[in-house]
Amino acid sequence: MKLKPLFILMFAALVSGCGLFGKGGGESSRTTGWKYNDPETGNIPNVSGYEQDAGPGLVFVQGGTFSMGRVEQDVMYRNDNFPRRVTVASFYMDETEVSNQSYREFTHWTSRVYPGDTERLKSITPDSTVWRSELAYNEPYVNNYYRHPAYSEYPVVGVTWEQAEAYCEWRTDRVNEQILVEKGILTHDAAQGGQNTYTTKTYLSGLYDGTAGKKPVENGDGTARRVKWEDGIVLPNYRLPTEAEWEYAAYGLIGNTDGELLTDRKLYPWNGAYLRDDHKKDKGRMRANFVRGRGDMMGMAGALNDNADISSPVFSYEPNDYGLYCMSGNVNEWVADVYRSQSMEDVEEFNPFRGNVITEYRRDANGQLMRNQYGELIKDTIPGMDYRNFKDGDLNSQVVEGDNWNAAEKKGSEGMYIQDNRPGYFTSLITDEVRVYKGGSWRDRPYWLVPGTRRYLDQKHAKNDLGFRCAMTRVGSPEGF
Known part of the structure; x- marks a missing residue:
């Protein structure tokens, strides 16, 4: 006792x-x-x-380790995606590609809040002329694909990488504004515009004054104060996924593990290495829309193999084990990374990414934050912290003639890769503004449906088979304690 x-x-x-x-x-x-x-x-x-909630449209992707890169023969002989073991932290990702309807909400909001600003609206409007072809009758898509309700749930295309980034910023602000409205801290201000436009950054900085007469956050003694980032009320930014995140999420390896043993390496986001469904109900049906053979975009009448002549609605086909739709086929998707052929040799083992540009907010002579005409905080790159060329275009990676290595100039990608846009001359097309895209599309052969494959395009260009989806960082533990 x-x-x-x-x-x-x-x-x-x-x-x-x-x-x-x-x-x-x-x-x-x-x-x-x-x-x-x-x-x-x-x-x-x-x-x-505190436990983070998934933002609207997002699903949780539990992180882990995987072999990133090539899983079959590199038929393009680029040797730019050789396998490497990396670890990806847990994050959130859009269940589907961003649809025409979702993107039209972006352009509608912009035209309402900035009426008459045709330049701003034009800068974010998808380029419908990507459908135009000299030797094909695609003119109906030029007028219909983005605007007609028949295509509302189809993935938005004709968007540049820069437009996708702008959409992510806009979505972040609208989601966090709605969170504050639901908590009674704000009310929707239909008259906001110019310097008095809600953004998450300006609100947290105390520069958005749309809170007059609204319920503030209360301290323990009942005194009022503004919401701070430390309160955990607003969500992290919507953003484009990194290449590693996108590829990891596409494979959905949680369905092929026994403890920490990977029992079956996937070639595609679904189990096995076959393009047809092996379930009894849909046996023989294609698991994605792609080009099956020369001139075969969808199969024969009465037995369409994927039921999609171009792209298909974003909830088409079966999701992978993370619940993500169309991670192969439908449309290719922008990711955040700057393209370099040998990035796999340089990037970190944890959360690999090339494209960091570290910025700070601009302040005036009195130390006050500065905004542009749209009320957005102005950002400047911190000198020496543009890492797009780190280990590939910086002094350490250049061939310097002579003994005076320290006197060499930092040439960046222009010094590493041939840049010559004259007709008939060779150019590498590799610059600091070239971004990776992945996933394969309705225009592609099966090789590009493998998540490990990668291609690149200038961030100001767009295609009729290239869209995107958003991701969000998870704060805290990988799955909660």
């Missing part, structure tokens, strides 16, 4: 040391013993038990 009190004391000390009582922010600090969020101790801020 004497051992019982001792056991209780030992157990209490154990769980206290493990943090089970008040771990990560209980009622009082484990450092000082002072109470959190209490006016008597100065309203020390603390948010306990």
